Amino acid sequence: MEERLQKLLAQAGYGSRRACEEFITAGRVRVNGQVAKLGQKADPTRDKITLDGKALPKAEKLTYIALYKPRNVLSAAEGPDDRQTVRDLIPIEGHLYPVGRLDFDSEGLILMTNDGDLTNKLTHPRYGHQLL
Numbered sequence: 001m002e003e004r005l006q007k008l009l010a011q012a013g014y015g016s017r018r019a020c021e022e023f024i025t026a027g028r029v030r031v032n033g034q035v036a037k038l039g040q041k042a043d044p045t046r047d048k049i050t051l052d053g054k055a056l057p058k059a060e061k062l063t064y065i066a067l068y069k070p071r072n073v074l075s076a077a078e079g080p081d082d083r084q085t086v087r088d089l090i091p092i093e094g095h096l097y098p099v100g101r102l103d104f105d106s107e108g109l110i111l112m113t114n115d116g117d118l119t120n121k122l123t124h125p126r127y128g129h130q131l132l
Contacts, residue, residue, distance in 0.1 A: 002041040002042060003041060003042070004039065005020070005031070005040050005042055005049065006018075006024060007020075008044055008049060009029070009051065009056070012059070013057075013095060021038060024036050024038050024040075025038055029051050044059065060095065062113070063094070063112075063115075064112075064118075067086060067090065067109070068108070068110075069106070069107055069108060069109070071105055072084070073104070074086065075098045075100070075101045076098065077095075077098065086098050087112075090112060095114045096112045096114055097112065097113065097114065098110050099113060099118070099122050099123060
């Protein structure tokens with residue numbers, strides 16, 4: 001399925017959609033050998049998409065994990081120091097990020113996923129979710 005290039009680049013981990021738009025306008029992105037234009041769409045299963053001459057990695061399979069976060073664990077993918085994070089608790093390769101936050105001293109259920117669209121829909125204020 002065709003998607004906007006900035007969305008495909010963002011899903012591949014190259015930054016936010018806005019940052020990926022800058023790659024496109026700078027002429028760093030090519031689709032099937034042609035310099036890409038802002039707003040252009042492509043299908044990663046059919047088209048060869050490159051950034052600075054390197055092909056986009058294959059899309060990861062979407063993963064969803066309901067994790068019980070114990071006390072004294074950071075609810076972050078990476079910590080600013082040597083404290084244990086929720087990512088350290090999951091022995092699965094690839095990108096996984098926590099949806100939402102729990103305090104370091106708190107325990108409870110936290111969702112871990114690589115689904116950026118779901119994360120956005122669950123955490124962005126414009127969707128009006130109420131915290132209980």
